[in-house]
Amino acid sequence: MSLRNALLGLLVFRPGSGYDLLKMFDTSLGYVWPAKQSQIYGELTKLDATGLIKVTDEGPRGRKQYSLTPEGHAETVRWLTENRESRPLRNPMLLQTFFLGLLPREEAVQRLLDHAEASAKEQDTLVALRDTEDWDKDMLTVCGRLVLEHGIRQRELEQEWAHWAAEQLRTGTLAGPAEPATDTYQADTGTANSGQDEVSS
Incomplete structure (x- = not known):
């Protein structure tokens, strides 16, 4: 998916200006495919x-209203029906x-708890949006509600996972950062020494 596909998809439902499309990103679509005003x-x-x-229309201060052409509609249908191999998603937090x-245990646990807290705040924002908007205007808003619900449930899952992961670190047997090795291992004898040769008499 790309920003190009998202914009074409929105214009399938109704003409809109850059400002109109930006509002759609701010209220729902941006939670799955964020975009800045300059990018749009x-x-x-x-x-x-x-x-x-x-x-299709121009207003004051250079405002332009855009509509989809038949070629644009065909491109959107092609994109929706194109078979693609699934690709793993990049997730900086999981990385x-x-x-x-590599961090002290307490700091690692706190990082996970911070993620749970951030997910909870994001979920509250999405729930508030869900409860204040009218999601039955047309198929665009109906499907937008489906996307929003995914965001709500995903953040609930993130919280559950983060608390579980924090508990694993807190009570598990994971060691802290490894100390620099001072001994060398002798593979042929299975013994370690400090780097000094034994002196035989």
Whole structure:
């Protein structure tokens, strides 16, 4: 998926200006595919240049309203029906978790608890949005509600996992950061020495 696909998909339902599309990202879509204002306006310019969308109205202060062209609609359908191999998602937090053993145990536990707290705050924000918006306007908002619910449930899962993981570190047998080795291991004898040769008489 790309920002290009997201914008084309939104314009399938109704024409909109850059500001209208930005609001959609701020209220729901941005939780799964975040985009900045400059990125959205830049991508709209590219889509207009390639003929996938067109300007159908212009207002004050340079406001442009965009509509999907038949080519843009065909591209969106192609994207939705295209078979793709699943690819693992990159997750910076899980990558850091993989190396938490390099930190003191207490700090590693706190990192996980901080993640649980952040997920709880994000969940509260999404729940508040769910409870204040009208999600039955059209199929766009209905499907937007599905995406929002995924975000709510995902953050609930993140909290459960983070508390579980913190408890594993707190009560488990994981060691702290490894100390620099001072002994060398002799593979042929299975013994270790301090680097000094024994003096035989």
